[in-house]
Amino acid sequence: MQTIDAHNKILGRVASQAAQIMLGKLSTSFAKNTIEGEEVKIINASKIRISGSKAKTKEYRHYTGYPGGLRSEKYNELVARKGPEAVIRLAIYGMLPNNRLRSKRMKLLSVEN
Numbered sequence: 386m387q388t389i390d391a392h393n394k395i396l397g398r399v400a401s402q403a404a405q406i407m408l409g410k411l412s413t414s415f416a417k418n419t420i421e422g423e424e425v426k427i428i429n430a431s432k433i434r435i436s437g438s439k440a441k442t443k444e445y446r447h448y449t450g451y452p453g454g455l456r457s458e459k460y461n462e463l464v465a466r467k468g469p470e471a472v473i474r475l476a477i478y479g480m481l482p483n484n485r486l487r488s489k490r491m492k493l494l495s496v497e498n
Contacts, residue, residue: 386423386424386425386426387406387423387424387425387426388425388426388427388428389402389403389425389426389427389428390428390429391427391428391429391430391432391433391473392428392429392432393432393434394433394434395433395434395435395436396433396434396435396472396473396476397476399427399433399473399476400473400476400477400480401480403425403427403473403477403494404477404480404481406422406423406425407422407423407425407477407481407490407491407493407494408422408481408482408490409421409422409423417482418486420486420489420490420493422490422493423493424493424494424495425493425494425495426495426496426497427473427494427495427496427497428497429497429498430468430469430470430473430496430497430498431468431469431498433469433472433473435460439460440460440461441459441460441461442459442460443459443460444457444458444459444460445457445458445459445460445463445475446458460472468498469498470496470497470498473496474491474494474496477491477494478491
């Protein structure tokens, strides 16, 4: 298990480092079709930073599947509602390949406040 300290680090940098470890890109026996990655534990999630004015402008969107069902939420609102752990999980989720192994790889992640 590898531990990443998110204290005073940029969100995207922490997420890309965690995604690389979870994918197993740092191991010598890397293969796309297997789960070779290690477990990743991110600590101090509440002290993570984002650059610029993204706290007010960054939007997270999802579609409900119904007509007119596009829902959007600002970064600040998401952190207030679900906490900084949700933002980190979404960032890492977006960096993993969109295939059947994504949900299994996400189980290798634990985020602590």
